Amino acid sequence: MSATLALAKTNVPNFAVATFGTIGIYITFSCIKLLGIGLYPSLLFCFVGGGLVGVLTYIFVIRPLRRRGATSEEIMIATLALDIFLIAMLNIYADYLTRKYKIMARDFTLSAYDFSIFGLDGVFVVSTSVFLAVLVVLHLIFTKTNLGIAMKAIGENPSLAECDGVNTEFLYIITWFIVGALPALAGAFFPVYWMSNPTTSMFVVVTVFSGCVLGGFTTIYDAAVGGYIVAIAQTALVSYLSNVVGTWILSYGFLIPLLIMIVTIFVFPEGLRSLSLDRLLRSSRYILTRLEGFR
């Protein structure tokens, strides 16, 4: 949702989105290990901290590039450079934590800090609730408030919106706050199930982009559906295949999102939205007819 928001509202292809998530991981880790705050109370710090990183990204990277009239490729490369910078900074921070506080700041999990409710993992309940809350809040902002409508306007035509008296600068800052806050919030949940380190983003970036491509980089709803489909497909298929062919397949789980991304780009590059029910029915009918003919 964050990557889609950045592209749709501010026309910035953000390659650092997954690393914004790793920032969330380390904010949670620091809250738990240094401040003694619990896993879920640290979500607030993740939201604010991630949001601040997003705003700083806009102020120090995106805004100067826009003012210079940088091309889309240049902005893309700048976000990649930011990604490398942030990964290096996270590594430095991990080194610092290890040396100063003697904490294992790499390859850690935070599963010990989770709870269980009605036989379900706390992380499942909380992450789903947070996701739904975020979706509802964003929906309300974009449809019911002047702020959201103005954000839509800057996504469509920033110059026209500015002529209409919209404070685009303020809106870009708000958008980038959300762009930074959402992945950081997601990052807080990540170490409950998976081993985390400063380079975690490199392993999840394919899944993240696959969800965005499937969603078509258009609206947050499509991005949410795309993300869910990719994540469920990856988890379910890998889990099924590991029972059938063996656990070695677990290392190749990333190939499923890659496959989804490639199929999306080649078959329906506009994403899920371009798949109308009519088109799906026609395709299925065509395939069935061919199969019958084959028989």
Place this chain on the structure above:
Amino acid sequence: MISVPGVEFFTVLVTYIIIFLIITLSYNLAYGYTGIPDFGRAMAAGAGGFLCGYLPGRLMARVLGIQEDYLENVILIVDRINRELEKNPALSIGLLVLTLLLAALAAGALGLLASLPIFRGIRLFYLGVTLLSIQISFNTIVYHWEPIIRGEHGVPVPDPFGWLPPGPMRSIGVIATSAIVLVIVGYYCISVGRSPLGRLLKAVRDDERSAEALGRDVRKLYVKVMVISYAFSGVAGALFAFYQGYVIGLHFERVTWTFWPIAMVILGGLASNKGTVIGTIVFITLKRLILFYKADLEAFLPFSPVWLDGVLLGIILILLLIYNPRGLLPEKPEITISREDIERIREDVSKVL
């Protein structure tokens, strides 16, 4: 006391500069001249490098009639192969040339595959995302799939320079071989830059639709550039693997083999071969100096100095894009008719009118 770089530092530096010049010149062809945002370049170098770990050893084992399982006994087998190669310079050179050619072929084939999304006419951002994702997946497969190069354990690479006397002569052998490849790649890139093809590539980069309207098959051109450019990078990857003598699944990662070359090209100036050379020399020297002074810096810093590499790359690249996007030696405008000729034509026309 601060250490002073010795001869070894400079031989390593020169080797790295030459190998990376092959990468950056070929990248400049794709990005600088043609405008393809190829974020999967590490894959091209990896294709050459990993092929070096996979093929020459197995090939030589077969030639020498070694029956044992290659991967299980790889260290002993490669040691035996190296002893044979030391005795036979002709075989060593043959193996080197054959591997470099196959590396170019393998990387070129990968370039063809990587250029397929272009045929769909996808948005630039999608192309960047796809190539980056394919590259990450490619490296992860090599890392996890042990039958290729034993993944994280890696394999030794047969040494085709072993017949040279040990010490500086081997380094000179590597440098000379890399320099020959660089001359070929450099000559090709400079020739393209000066030819009508170079102007066509720039025209496609600046306005794809106009070039298409003038009857140029833009998609085919993209594919050709990707294949040639990947093939050159593949050779660079193979040379690097031969130079290191060992290749593991972690080699050819995206920061060193994609983003550093992007920074080098941008620092020098897009579509400027001279600028690319300067950018490469500056960046590689900086990178090697950080590594050289790693131990000295370690005493002052509360973290490992290796991370300075990423911090500097990120900051320099962002600053370059903001303040000097055209690089140190900006691309010169293409003027096909001289100013005098334009003035003369204008005068002639005004006389007629």
